Amino acid sequence: MLLVLGILGVAVWLFVSERLRVDVVALLTLVLVGLADALPGITLLNDPRELFDGFGSNAVIAIIATMIIGTGLNRAGVMARLAGLVLRLGDHRERRLLTLICATAGLVSGFIQNVGAAALFLPVVSHVVVRSHLPMGRLLLPMGYCAILGGTITLVGSSPLILLNDLISNTNKSLPAVHRMVPFDLFVVAPVGLALLITGIGYFLLLGRWVLPQGATHNGARPEKTADYFQRIYGVGPDILEIHVPRGNALSGRLIGEIEQQNHIRLIALRMRGNTLLGPTRNVPVDGPAVIAVMGADDHVQAFLERFKLRPRRALVTFNETLAYPQAGVVELVIPPDSDLIGKTAREVWLRKSFGVSLLAIHRGGSIIREEIGTTALQAGDTLLCHSSWRNLSRLERNRNVILVTAEFPHHEPRPDKAGVALGCFAVAILLVLISQLPLAQCLLTGALGMVLTGVISMNEAYEAVSWKTVFLLAGLIPLGQAMETTGTASLLAVLITQGLGDAPPWGLQAALAVLAGGLNLVMSNVGATILLVPLAVNVALASGADPALFALSTAIAACNSFLMPTNQVNALIMGPGDYRVRDFLRAGAPMSVLHLLVNLLVVNSLR
Numbered sequence: 001m002l003l004v005l006g007i008l009g010v011a012v013w014l015f016v017s018e019r020l021r022v023d024v025v026a027l028l029t030l031v032l033v034g035l036a037d038a039l040p041g042i043t044l045l046n047d048p049r050e051l052f053d054g055f056g057s058n059a060v061i062a063i064i065a066t067m068i069i070g071t072g073l074n075r076a077g078v079m080a081r082l083a084g085l086v087l088r089l090g091d092h093r094e095r096r097l098l099t100l101i102c103a104t105a106g107l108v109s110g111f112i113q114n115v116g117a118a119a120l121f122l123p124v125v126s127h128v129v130v131r132s133h134l135p136m137g138r139l140l141l142p143m144g145y146c147a148i149l150g151g152t153i154t155l156v157g158s159s160p161l162i163l164l165n166d167l168i169s170n171t172n173k174s175l176p177a178v179h180r181m182v183p184f185d186l187f188v189v190a191p192v193g194l195a196l197l198i199t200g201i202g203y204f205l206l207l208g209r210w211v212l213p214q215g216a217t218h219n220g221a222r223p224e225k226t227a228d229y230f231q232r233i234y235g236v237g238p239d240i241l242e243i244h245v246p247r248g249n250a251l252s253g254r255l256i257g258e259i260e261q262q263n264h265i266r267l268i269a270l271r272m273r274g275n276t277l278l279g280p281t282r283n284v285p286v287d288g289p290a291v292i293a294v295m296g297a298d299d300h301v302q303a304f305l306e307r308f309k310l311r312p313r314r315a316l317v318t319f320n321e322t323l324a325y326p327q328a329g330v331v332e333l334v335i336p337p338d339s340d341l342i343g344k345t346a347r348e349v350w351l352r353k354s355f356g357v358s359l360l361a362i363h364r365g366g367s368i369i370r371e372e373i374g375t376t377a378l379q380a381g382d383t384l385l386c387h388s389s390w391r392n393l394s395r396l397e398r399n400r401n402v403i404l405v406t407a408e409f410p411h412h413e414p415r416p417d418k419a420g421v422a423l424g425c426f427a428v429a430i431l432l433v434l435i436s437q438l439p440l441a442q443c444l445l446t447g448a449l450g451m452v453l454t455g456v457i458s459m460n461e462a463y464e465a466v467s468w469k470t471v472f473l474l475a476g477l478i479p480l481g482q483a484m485e486t487t488g489t490a491s492l493l494a495v496l497i498t499q500g501l502g503d504a505p506p507w508g509l510q511a512a513l514a515v516l517a518g519g520l521n522l523v524m525s526n527v528g529a530t531i532l533l534v535p536l537a538v539n540v541a542l543a544s545g546a547d548p549a550l551f552a553l554s555t556a557i558a559a560c561n562s563f564l565m566p567t568n569q570v571n572a573l574i575m576g577p578g579d580y581r582v583r584d585f586l587r588a589g590a591p592m593s594v595l596h597l598l599v600n601l602l603v604v605n606s607l608r
Contacts, residue, residue: 003036004044004489007480008532012520015528023469026476026528030054033479044483054478055471058441062162063113063474064466065444069426070112071465072451076415076422077327082108086128088315094134098142098208099201101125105143106150106197111430114151114158114560115467118144118570137213140578141588142204144570145563149200149596152557153193155186156433156444159474160530160559165440167534168552170482179542181549186433186440192557192603199599203592211588213580234361234368234385236297236330240268240323241312243305245288251308252290257282257347257374263304264371265296268358268387271318278322278389279352282374291318295330295360295387297370328389330360332405337380339401347374355399356392361385418456425450474527481531493536495543506546507601513537513551514558514597521562529559554604561596563589 007029014025034051037044045051054060086100101121109117121143129136151158155165165183172180204212245251251259256267260282270277272290286292293316294301305312316323335341341349346359362369362376363383369376378384383405388396397404429447432438451457457465483489501509513533520529534552541551562571565585574580 001487001489001492003042004480004483004487007032007036008484011477011480011528021469023472023476026473028476029480030476033483037483044487045479046482046486050482051479052475053482054475057475057478058166058439060471060474061441062156062444063159064471065429065441065448066111066113066156066162067465067467068448068451068457068462069429069444070117071461072422072448072456073112073426075457075461076418078419078422081419085320088317088320094138095205097128097134098139098204101128101139101143102146102201102204103197106146106200107153109147109150110153110157110193111426113156114147115570117150118147118574121147122574135213137578137580137584138208140574141212141580141584142200142208144574145204145588145592146197146200148560148562148570149196150193152196152560153187153190155184155189156440157193158560159470159527160556161189162440163474163527163530164534164552164556166478167481167531167556168538168549171535171538171552174486175538175542179548181538181552184549184553186430188607189553189557191607192553192600195599195603196596199595200592203595207591211591213578213584233363234370236295236360236370236385240293240295240316240319240387241301242316242319243292243294243310243312245286245290245292245310247288249288249308249310251286251310252288254286255282256280256284256286259286261372261374263296263307264300265294265304266358266360266387267292267294269293269319269323276319276322279356279358281350281353282347293319293323295358297361300370322389328387330385330387331357331393333357333384333386333396334403334405335378335380335382335384336400336403339378339380341378341401342380343377345375345377355396355402357384357386357388357396359384359386415456418454421454422451422456425454425456470527477528477531481535484532484535493539495539497536497540506541506544507605509540509544509546510537510551510554510605511597511601513540513555514561514600517555517558518561518593518597521559526559526562530556533559550604550607553607554600557600557604558597561593561600563592563596565589 010032011025011029014020014028015022020028030051033044034048036042037048037051082104086097086104089096089100105117105121108121122140125136125139125143128134128139148158152161155161168181168183175181256270259265260267267286268279270280270284270286270290270292272287277284294304296304304310322328346352349355352358359373360370361384362373362378363385364379364381384402393404396402425447428450429444432443432446433440436443448462452459452462497509497512501512504512513536517529517533520533533555537551537555538548540546541548563585565571565582571585575585578584
């Protein structure tokens with residue numbers, strides 16, 4: 001017991017001090033457990049071969065499969081379509097956008113892990129901010145928090161809950177038959193998770209104006225966004241205007257090249273007679289009724305609308321899935337000295353058709369060219385502001401005639417034709433979890449393998465999708481939890497806790513464990529807190545005559561209570577883009593942590 005407590009103390013100290021990376025600490029813990037178990041007369045594990053069981057555990061394989069499935073859904077454009085729906089329904093209203101973003105991020109995180117959902121919705125929030133002109137800080141933190149909350153809707157949404165059944169199985173080995181627990185079903189935590197998600201959304205709707213930052217950075221200045229940079233340098237905003245052209249409008253019958261040349265705008269998409277053209281060539285006529293998407297300087301666009309008596313839609317509807325940020329955006333290209341484009345015009349090289357980009361403006365020698373850009377001969381050093389799909393931009397990275405300046409874009413090639421297949425693989429995985437007796441990992445791995453076999457993602461992309469840091473963190477700490485059980489350390493700590501709390505009722509012990517789980521989560525990791533405390537919670541419940549399964553469940557959910565500090569993966573992910581400081585998490589996270597604790601205990605105990 002002293003050896004186990006010593007290793008535990010070293011691990012906690014290293015987690016808190018951050019002297020080493022968390023995955024290195026986990027591997028160090030694994031090595032120390034193995035070395036201690038090899039000492040003469042010392043037994044920390046039932047079998048020395050258990051030391052590496054974590055790498056093949058059900059929980060670790062399930063997490064790997066969940067990451068691959070989430071990446072497959074993203075590659076197939078499923079998340080982009082969901083983002084488009086949010087933008088369309090949100091209608092530029094902050095409270096409605098906040099509700100929709102938080103609700104969808106929370107629900108999605110219940111199936112693909114909360115950090116994966118947060119990563120997928122980060123560009124969604126960025127696009128909403130650009131188009132709605134809302135401060136990033138007002139939407140990004142609620143999205144991140146609700147992704148954490150939504151991860152408790154199922155047993156595959158967060159690492160603590162993925163681990164839960166494995167920990168229960170390990171603990172059952174040391175319990176008499178009468179006290180052994182039945183593993184939980186996939187949706188057993190749904191009432192708790194939904195209650196937490198609804199509470200989180202309501203919290204931000206009611207108190208958001210006081211607990212959320214107002215958009216300024218810590219030094220009082222707003223960082224210049226990419227959109228503001230394009231507006232300041234080129235005089236061209238990033239907004240795409242979608243316009244319906246009715247039958248008989250004066251625009252009907254005119255060629256795209258003529259429209260662009262006379263009005264100094266760019267027509268980047270056309271929907272006509274059931275066909276959609278992205279980057280249509282200049283010799284295509286517009287024949288109403290049609291829908292067009294245009295970009296350009298504000299004064300040129302406004303003059304164009306007044307001239308043809310047109311009114312733009314409030315948001316992208318027809319081109320939502322093809323032109324929204326998850327699929328396309330504004331970028332900068334530079335003409336290198338040895339480019340074959342030098343001396344030629346955009347029209348002569350058919351820039352839109354050959355390169356898949358729509359030219360918006362040219363920066364040359366400190367001046368901006370926005371008029372007659374189609375007939376302006378290109379020179380070495382010209383910076384071209386263009387609109388492009390990310391698929392076309394990925395291809396331009398290999399083209400020696402241009403240098404891609406914009407590097408922050410999704411470098412993978414989207415596969416929208418695989419959306420149905422990706423959803424099918426995901427549905428098969430969930431269906432197997434619900435109707436079969438197969439282990440969770442096998443069900444999810446079936447869906448992940450289906451993504452690879454059907455070409456939704458390649459095997460290399462599957463490897464890249466996995467956060468190996470998380471995998472080693474899990475696998476390295478699992479032997480310490482096993483050692484605590486084998487040596488009786490967990491039982492000893494349970495006795496000390498129950499004695500220390502005196503005559504506290506079972507709910508008081510349960511609350512104390514939940515607070516302890518939330519505290520450990522802040523200084524080490526939710527994985528470490530779960531592995532250490534779930535066996536302890538079972539022993540405390542048995543010592544006090546309470547239900548060990550409910551104690552284990554509430555403790556695992558409490559390990560997801562990580563709102564106060566940016567130590568959680570989701571909080572770390574949004575801290576930079578949202579320009580948050582630790583005090584922002586403290587201000588918004590303190591009330592949220594209390595609400596999480598109360599809802600967790602109330603709803604879990606109602607499941608009896």
